[in-house]
Amino acid sequence: MTTAPEQETTSQQGGVSGAEIVLEDVVKQYPGQDVPAVDQLSLTIPAGEIVMFVGPSGCGKTTSLKMINRLIEPTSGTIRIDGEDVRDQSPDQLRRHVGYVIQGGSLFPHMTVEQNIAIVPKLLGWNGNQVRDRVGELLDLVGLDPQRYRGRYPRELSGGQQQRVGVARGLAADPPVILMDEPFGAVDPITRQRLQDELLSIQRELRKTIVCVTHDIDEAIKLGDRILILQEGAQVAQYDVPEAILATPANDFVADFVGAGSSLKSLSLARVAEVELLSPTTAQVGDSTAEVKQRAEANGDRAVIVLDSRNRPVGWPWLRQLKGDTIVEPTEDLVNIDQRATLNDALDTMLSSSHGGAVVTGDRDQYLGVIDFRAVTGHVQAMEEQAMEEQAGE
Structure with a gap:
């Protein structure tokens, strides 16, 4: 298995940098309780x-x-991370190598963003330059400009920005394992979707082992490579990939928990990456406005996607909105969706857009293209036809 010194190299190469976790006959019995919690x-x-x-x-x-x-000591049983029993090291030492992200980010209000993220690296003895470089890298990874945000305090951030910093802090020491407890439960639905997309983008790049608690089955379906559905006492009702849980619930409890609309939920398994994207006219900040308008009109486009110097989309203005000699960065925020977003997310984003489409991004918010209603409905129809053919074949 990957050893700690090799993890950073592995993650940079796009390989798996996470570690296997094994729980064996784990019990948690609280004093005075007749039934174990686990x-x-x-x-x-x-x-x-x-x-x-x-x-x-x-x-x-x-x-x-x-x-x-x-954080809670097992009463009995064994938990191993990368083959090592977690009880073979002190709790403090263990937690310095396991990232932990909770609802709201749980940032220290008297510390700046940089100081919050730097806590564990400093405890591990990293020098000042290493810490500063790591903070900048992580802020960039979670979509926050290091120059603008490293010196701010939590009170100066929105709820979504605080949660991004919380994720960055959980990743600070490049741990193989990240634990997340209802991480996106305290934000509005649009921000929640964007944070989910960012987590998928980060995971695509880093390949950590992430264990996430949620009460939302739709969130579990969207984010999970596997889903563990628990009954009282942490009894395993079903542990499988989302497709299997939706198609073949293990028992009535799972079927009821997933809900009667499981056939509709299966549509949320379809990802934006599966749909062919459009390639409308793009422009870089600083390009000649006249030349951009000319290119767009020749392509039959009434709007252009504006990209920054790092190929990240920053606006989608109509041609009539383009003023001045050169293209400037629009002041209104552009809501993008990640290529791993579900088609349901894509539809939600498109419904709030005046363009009838949504801008799609990949790793580090790199621009990929645009998805529109026609592409989504065509893909859904093809899925339904395939399902009918498979049922007829049975």
Whole structure:
């Protein structure tokens, strides 16, 4: 397995930098309680995957998560990360090598963004230049300009920005494992979608092992390589890939938890990356306005995608809005979607756009193209026809 010194090199190369987690007969029995909160939980979480823990309130999903980094001590059983028993090192030492992200980011209000992110690297003895470089790299990774945000305080950030900083702090020491407890539960739906997309983009690049607790089955379907559905006492109702859980629920509990609309939910498994994107006219900030308008009109476009110097989309103005001699960065924020976003997310974004489409981005928010209603409906129709053919074949 990958050793700690090799993890950074592996992640930079796009390989798996996460570590396997194995839980064997894990029990948590609280004093005075007749029934264990977690009872004989056994589970293997593959390296480099996102595994979502879902289930009703009180089922033990958060307790199970916290036992991995010993925020809660197991009563019995064994938990191993990369083959090593978590009890073979002190809780403090363990937690310095396991990232932890909770709802709202949980930032220290008296510390700047940089100071919040730098906590664990400094505890590990990194020098000042290493820490500063790491903070800049991580802010860029989570979509925050290091120049603008490293010196700000949490009170100066929106809820979504605070959560981004929380994710950056969880990644600060390049840990193989990231634990996330309802990380996006305290933000509005649009911000929640964007944070989910950013997590998928980050994971595509870093390939950590991420264990995430959520109460939202739709979020679990979107983010999870695998989903663990728990019943009371952290009893495993089903542990499988999203497609299998939607197609063949293991029992009535799973079927009820997933909901009657599981056939519709299966549409959320379809990703933007599966749909052919449009390539409308683009322009770089600083380009000649007259030349951009000429190119757009020749292409039959009434608007252009404006990109910054790093090929990130920053605006989608109509031609009539382009003024002056050169293209400037628009002042209004552009809502993008990641290529791993679901088609449901794409439709939601398109409905709020005056262009009847959505701008699609990849790693580090790099521009990929535009998705429109025609492409989505065509893909959904093809999925339905394929499903009907498969049913007829059976």
